[in-house]
Each structure stands twice: as structure tokens, then as C-alpha cells.
Amino acid sequence: MIRREAFGSPAWHQMVALRYDVLRAPLGLAFGAEELAAEASQIHLALWQDGRLAGTLLLIAPDAQDEATLRQMAVRPDLAGCGLGRRLVLHAERELLSAGLRAVRLAARQTAIGFYARLGYDVDGAPFVAKTLPHRTMRKALGVQEPA
Ligand SMILES: CC(C)(COP(=O)(O)OP(=O)(O)OC[C@H]1O[C@@H](n2cnc3c(N)ncnc32)[C@H](O)[C@@H]1OP(=O)(O)O)[C@@H](O)C(=O)NCCC(=O)NCCS
Structure with a gap:
């Protein structure tokens, strides 16, 4: 259930x-109080399996904008590779599309680019470093047919 x-x-x-x-403990980083407070205006999606939290992501979907931002994507490590990340992202896209959004943008860790690419996201722009890790911006237009 999502x-x-x-x-x-x-x-x-x-x-x-x-x-x-x-996302943070492996880097030795914590969440700051201001950072968490800023999440008040964001959408918090949770995937529950057998009564336990299995995955989560956040969405920033400002009114009067065509493009949403997906961030803080995390699946429980013991459940990775089971299709839960795909379910979460596709669910988020359906919600955004029905709310009138037309595209999703995200900052993908280098190690997760393949995951987002499987879901139809394209790299957009130059590499950059965030939270000490190499990233690429990726983007997907909503309402476009999924890759086979
Ligand atoms: C990356 C992550 C969200 C993927 O979620 P998941 O539930 O493990 O992924 P899924 O099982 O839904 O995989 C969907 C597809 O992507 C592929 N895939 C999953 N993780 C991948 C990765 N890191 N690199 C390349 N391909 C990947 C799967 O093989 C699958 O391919 P298929 O279409 O051939 O079946 C999850 O492993 C995770 O939380 N990783 C650590 C945190 C992280 O990196 N978050 C993203 C930060 S930008």
C-alpha cells in the first residue's frame, strides 16, 4: 500500500x-532541524508492506508550476531489487499527472542513475557533487509511454 x-x-x-x-548515516551526515522543517510543504509518500515501512520518497509540487521535484528516495535495504522503488516512483508520477504536473526532475546519485533510467528518466545537465557524492540531474516528461 502506498x-x-x-x-x-x-x-x-x-x-x-x-x-x-x-541516505545519510552511510555518509556520516544528519538531518538539520531547518532542513526537516522545510519539508512541511512537501508531499511524503510511504510504501507499507506487511505493516512495516518499506520505502519512501518526497515530492515538491508547487502550485502553478508544470514541473515537480522528486527527492529523498529510499527503499529498505533488505527489500531492494524487489520492484518497490519502481512502484513508488510510478505511483508518484500518476499522482502528479492527475494533479496537472507535466514533468518530474530529480538529482540522482551516480549509483542510482541506472534505476531512474529504467523508469524513463533522462540525464539533463552536467555532473555535480552534493552531500559529497557525484550526481546528475534527471528529468522525465509525464504522460509519455513507459519504456518496454
Ligand atoms: C535506488 C533504489 C531507490 C532502487 O529501489 P529498488 O526498490 O531497489 O529498485 P527496483 O527493484 O524497483 O528496480 C527497478 C529497476 O531498476 C533496476 N535498478 C534498481 N536499482 C538500480 C541501481 N542502483 N542501478 C541500476 N539499476 C537499478 C532494477 O534492476 C530494476 O530493473 P528492471 O526494470 O530490469 O526490473 C534503492 O535501491 C535505494 O533506496 N538505494 C539506496 C538509496 C538511493 O540510492 N536512493 C536514490 C538517491 S538519488
């Missing part, structure tokens, strides 16, 4: 913990 969770809710705290374990 659903939106409210900022500050107990589910949101579980999502922050998963994001910390998957």
Missing part, C-alpha cells in the same frame, strides 16, 4: 528514520 503521510506524524518520523539509515 499513501501520503502527514508531515510531523508518527509515520513521518518512521520515514525520516528510514531516510536517515539509507
Whole structure:
């Protein structure tokens, strides 16, 4: 089951913990209070499996803009490679498309570029470093047929 969770809710705290374990702890980095506070206006999607949080992502979808930003994508490591990341991203895209958004942009870690490419995202722009890791911006137009 995939659903939106409210900022500050107990589910949101579980999502922050998963994001910390998957995305930040391996880099020796923490979430700052300001960084988390800025998430109040973002969409928090959670994938639950057998009553446990299995994956999460955040969306920034400002009113009156055509393009959304996907960020903080994390799947529980013991469930990686089972198709959950794909389900989460495709669910997010459907939500955004039905809300009138026309494209999704994200900053992909070098190690995750292949994952997003499988889902139809294209590299857009030069390499850059964020949180000490090499990244590329990737983008996908919504409403375009999925790759085979
Ligand atoms: C990257 C991540 C989100 C992928 O989620 P997942 O549930 O493991 O991926 P899925 O099982 O849905 O994979 C979908 C497809 O992408 C491929 N894939 C998954 N991870 C990949 C990777 N890192 N590189 C290349 N291909 C990948 C799968 O083989 C699968 O291919 P298929 O279409 O041939 O079946 C997840 O492994 C994760 O949380 N990684 C650590 C955190 C991270 O890197 N987040 C992204 C930061 S930008």
C-alpha cells in the first residue's frame, strides 16, 4: 500500500528514520532541524508492506508550476531489487499527472542513475557533487509511454 503521510506524524518520523539509515548515516551526515522543517510543504509518500515501512520518497509540487521535484528516495535495504522503488516512483508520477504536473526532475546519485533510467528518466545537465557524492540531474516528461 502506498499513501501520503502527514508531515510531523508518527509515520513521518518512521520515514525520516528510514531516510536517515539509507541516505545519510552511510555518509556520516544528519538531518538539520531547518532542513526537516522545510519539508512541511512537501508531499511524503510511504510504501507499507506487511505493516512495516518499506520505502519512501518526497515530492515538491508547487502550485502553478508544470514541473515537480522528486527527492529523498529510499527503499529498505533488505527489500531492494524487489520492484518497490519502481512502484513508488510510478505511483508518484500518476499522482502528479492527475494533479496537472507535466514533468518530474530529480538529482540522482551516480549509483542510482541506472534505476531512474529504467523508469524513463533522462540525464539533463552536467555532473555535480552534493552531500559529497557525484550526481546528475534527471528529468522525465509525464504522460509519455513507459519504456518496454
Ligand atoms: C535506488 C533504489 C531507490 C532502487 O529501489 P529498488 O526498490 O531497489 O529498485 P527496483 O527493484 O524497483 O528496480 C527497478 C529497476 O531498476 C533496476 N535498478 C534498481 N536499482 C538500480 C541501481 N542502483 N542501478 C541500476 N539499476 C537499478 C532494477 O534492476 C530494476 O530493473 P528492471 O526494470 O530490469 O526490473 C534503492 O535501491 C535505494 O533506496 N538505494 C539506496 C538509496 C538511493 O540510492 N536512493 C536514490 C538517491 S538519488
